[in-house]
Amino acid sequence: MSTTSISVTGNDPYDITIGRGVLDRVSAALAPGVRKILVVHPPTLAARAADLRDRLLADTAEGPREVLLAEIPDAEQGKRIEVAAFCWQVMGQADFTRSDAVVGYGGGAVTDLAGFVAATWLRGVQLIQVPTTVLGLVDASVGGKTGVNTAEGKNLVGAFWAPSAVIGDLDELASLSPNEATAGFAEVVKAGFIWAPEILDIIEADPARAVDTTTDEFRRTVELAIDMKAKVVSDDFREAGLREILNYGHTLGHAIEHAERYRWRHGAAISVGMLYAAELSRLAGRLSDSAAERHRTILESLGLPTSYRGGAWPQLLATMQRDKKSRGGMLRFILLDDIAKPTVLQAPDESLMFAAYQEVGA
16 A cells, blocks of 8 residues: 655654554654653553554664653543643653653544643653544644643643654554544544535545545545645644634634533534534625535534534633634634635624524524
């Protein structure tokens, strides 16, 4: 099976390798002189993390490596400062130096946490991301955003820290349940709406094949989504301009996640958030009725949610107003003027926001 290499350029360039059976490339991506490696992983991947450790333990020309495993809580429970402190403790007791490395092996929450640990240990050590979920592959592992959650919201504490490589082994996705794969696929759909309409065409032709991790259609949509993000973050690493378009659907989506105490999958919340953004775009006179309806049709064809509790609006609004995407207390939404034509709406009238929510409130 061939591999695809997608490059992120800028001050800290790196390649994203996509293929099947490419896990051995993790070792090759380590910088010369790396002697100690921390592999951060969730409990569900304990056996596979041990296998990855064995792959990395091979002697090098400069001597043997020491590979330590750091098992962290699954999903968003792993994205806490206490968990980062646990990883720092492991590294400190093992005398990790600035020439050592961290490997994030898991879904988006794991790669976010691993990236934050790598960014902060001795002010930065080498990071390699090995995503094992759809969300981790197309979104969290690419772009250098790292972070942890707080009681006040998601990803409010973090750092920008680019990996030196992302190894996307599609075989690692084989064990995902259909629900997990579909939820993660919401970020692929987002890429279709804001950048690459070919993704939407592939989904509309056959939704089942689009989300089947074994198909050519799935690989094509994933590569399009990754290529989109690589281009965006190459142009705007620190979200000073273009990168803001990646927040499409995330303003309300993050508020839903917070309201649900992160029991909703990220992709499910973002699905509702995208439909809300589409309806807000439509009511603001920017997006056609047909383009807004296309959101609902595509999301529902994949089995993704398109509604949330109607009575939750006051709580969601309060959370959005303190979200990191607001500036000077003013809310900013990424909207669409058309498919693949994202734009910004700042400080929308609350009556307009509420009216848009009526389209998704159950």
